[in-house]
Amino acid sequence: MAFRITTAVGAFALMTLSAISAFSAGDPLAAVPAARTDTTTIIVGSANFPESQLLATIYAKALAAKGIAVDTKLNIGSREVYIPALLDGSIDLLPEYAGAALSYLDKNAAAHSPEDVAKALKAALPTGISILTPSTAQDSDSVAVTRATAEKYKLKTIADLAPVASEFVLGGSPEWxxxxxxxxxxKEIYGLEFRSFKALDVGGPLTLSALVNGQIQAANLFSTDPAMAANDLIALEDTKNLFPAQNIVPVIATQKLSDVVAKTLNAVSAALTTHDLVLMNGRLANHESFDVVAGDWLAQYQLN
Structure with a gap:
């Protein structure tokens, strides 16, 4: 079994430079042929936050357990970077969040249910890219506030922010x-205009700390983050369906698909639950390694 974990550093940045340039020119689906000679190894990529890196590690270890040659390029960056990398052949497989991927590929997408989002995403994928069976596990975006803020302003839904948004600083990733x-x-769906937006990280420690410490009053955090409960934070209800279903789904270069690959990744999706993600994210927050947490989860479901 060939299995090796690397990080996305300078060499990988050079590999994806042409793809990033294509995106900057305005076409997120522009693909540039990659100078890659290895056609057998499946390179598994991930976004630049721990849950994505963990899921990529789970995919890689599950495939390696079936004798498939794999390599990883973790912590690549945001969707604006890793989708071009998938398109130019720098990576072959990654864990995606169905609703966010659909919104990236189709700016006019209106699907919200898991079934509709999966169907629309399949149709929106560029030639040469496929999705496998989505998991029931979701990691959904949320607009979160502290319990003190929720009680002070009687906030239960995102719409309830309307009278006070102009006084609030909103925090999230730069891409958000x-x-x-x-x-x-x-702004478009809820009519909210915040006092300002503070660029932080992707639902990570910077965003959490800024919210808890009062530097921002509302934040983009995620449903599988154990810090939500640990810090008594409130996810405001999305009554107007701004955030589509975010089922986790393997996205793969079609040429790398085989019966074994599809069966292996679909078995991972079938086993994965939102509760599993919360527990595993909690272990990552306690500084356990991706390797150990992924290996334990695969062993739990006899997938290794």
């Missing part, structure tokens, strides 16, 4: 400012 399922959607 320009995304439909972010600041743009909060």
């Amino acid at each position: 400012k320009a995304r439909k399922e972010g600041v743009i959607g909060l």
